[in-house]
Amino acid sequence: MYELKTKENDHSVIEFIESVESEKKREDAYRLLDLFTETSGYEAKMWGTSIIGFGSYHYKYDTGHEGDVPLVGFSPRKARFSIYLATGDTEREELLEKLGKHKAGKGCIYVNKLQDINTDILKQLINQSIDFLKKRYE
Numbered sequence: 001m002y003e004l005k006t007k008e009n010d011h012s013v014i015e016f017i018e019s020v021e022s023e024k025k026r027e028d029a030y031r032l033l034d035l036f037t038e039t040s041g042y043e044a045k046m047w048g049t050s051i052i053g054f055g056s057y058h059y060k061y062d063t064g065h066e067g068d069v070p071l072v073g074f075s076p077r078k079a080r081f082s083i084y085l086a087t088g089d090t091e092r093e094e095l096l097e098k099l100g101k102h103k104a105g106k107g108c109i110y111v112n113k114l115q116d117i118n119t120d121i122l123k124q125l126i127n128q129s130i131d132f133l134k135k136r137y138e
Contacts, residue, residue, distance in 0.1 A: 006048035008068070013044045013052055020076050028114045029076040032083075035119060039126045040072055051075045051084065055130065057137045071130045083109040083122070086129040088136075095125050 017033065020026045033044055033052065042054035053070025060066035073084040085092065087107060096104055100117035103110040109125075111117055 006051060006069070008045050008047050008053065008056065008070075011046040011049075013046055016046060016050070016052070017076070021078075024113065025076050025081075028081065029074075031114055032074050032076075032081070035123065036072060036074065036126060039123045040130060042071070045070070047073065050077070051082075053084070057133050059137055071133050072126050081111045081113075083111060085109060085125055086132045086136075089128065089132045091128050091132075092125065095121055095128060099125070 013033065017026055017029045020029055029052075036042075036052070036054050037044055040054040044052050044054060047053040047070055051070065051073050052075065053073035055071035056068050057071055058066065058068050070084065072086075075082045075084075084107065096102070096109070098118060099109070099121045101112070102117060
């Protein structure tokens with residue numbers, strides 16, 4: 001059976017952010033840390049080696065595949081930030097149109113730097129994502 005590699009752990013979020021090479025990316029990561037913590041109401045936890053997650057939920061697919069993942073999160077990747085939000089809700093698409101400069105993948109949004117996006121819209125996306133996942137999985 002498949003086992004998730006990305007699991008919540010006790011590694012330090014601050015140490016992880018401090019290991020980011022780019023000073024500007026570190027600054028943005030700290031701003032995102034504050035924004036996600038304040039908006040979600042959850043404490044930041046490391047998931048795997050590179051994802052900072054907030055809250056969690058347990059999912060189970062019809063195929064039997066199941067696991068625990070963060071409700072929302074982000075990762076200061078080398079090229080750009082990956083922001084993890086729920087998919088499948090039409091409200092997400094409407095908010096993404098107002099977000100600013102980004103690329104949307106299936107499970108995450110890619111942002112080069114925070115000044116490229118509207119952080120008020122990001123807060124709305126975080127809240128929408130948490131509400132959607134809680135209704136769907138709890």
